Amino acid sequence: QKEVEQNSGPLSVPEGAIASLNCTYSDRGSQSFFWYRQYSGKSPELIMFIYSNGDKEDGRFTAQLNKASQYVSLLIRDSQPSDSATYLCASLDTGRRALTFGSGTRLQVQP
Amino acid sequence: DGGITQSPKYLFRKEGQNVTLSCEQNLNHDAMYWYRQDPGQGLRLIYYSQIVNDFQKGDIAEGYSVSREKKESFPLTVTSAQKNPTAFYLCASSISTGTGKNTEAFFGQGTRLTVV
Numbered sequence: 001q002k003e004v005e006q007n008s009g010p011l012s013v014p015e016g017a018i019a020s021l022n023c024t025y026s027d028r029g030s031q032s033f034f035w036y037r038q039y040s041g042k043s044p045e046l047i048m049f050i051y052s053n054g055d056k057e058d059g060r061f062t063a064q065l066n067k068a069s070q071y072v073s074l075l076i077r078d079s080q081p082s083d084s085a086t087y088l089c090a091s092l093d094t095g096r097r098a099l100t101f102g103s104g105t106r107l108q109v110q111p
Numbered sequence: 112d113g114g115i116t117q118s119p120k121y122l123f124r125k126e127g128q129n130v131t132l133s134c135e136q137n138l139n140h141d142a143m144y145w146y147r148q149d150p151g152q153g154l155r156l157i158y159y160s161q162i163v164n165d166f167q168k169g170d171i172a173e174g175y176s177v178s179r180e181k182k183e184s185f186p187l188t189v190t191s192a193q194k195n196p197t198a199f200y201l202c203a204s205s206i207s208t209g210t211g212k213n214t215e216a217f218f219g220q221g222t223r224l225t226v227v
Contacts, residue, residue, distance in 0.1 A: 103153035
């Protein structure tokens, strides 16, 4: 079974610091990767998408993809208490055309 | 406004009952999905459908059934065969074609099912 692995955390960082979240995936055929943010009791919302090797920046968020190492990461700069949530990494299963999710990393930003 | 509507938000089921969770989208998306989320866990795929009148089992389909008679609708029935149905159920949709950002899944607000 194709898998996406994440450290469950919690990852605790002080306000204003950089939070680094990591994800590995088993399917070498995967080409599209997503980071979703999920607040407690709510549904996931997309914050970043990455398709090509390298970095992709959007505001305070940077996604990094290394296909050779099958590794995806998300950096959150100038972390805010409102960033406290669970971050889900997902890869597109090209066979089923459905997203496979990791178990999520809980991020706590301390004021 | 375009989006995905799930109902009800909360649902209570007695032992041995079948219950149906509703999912409707007006995004004109071809693909629809049902995921289950247990506390502290990620999302696990129950069923998915890439086109009307066709659907496929996901990783945890046992005890569940779906239908896709209309493009906009993808209801999920939790049958009495599902031994541990208490969970947060999420419906999603996507455009389905290609490999780029248009494969993003948009989620409904979820249904929290509890067995009483």
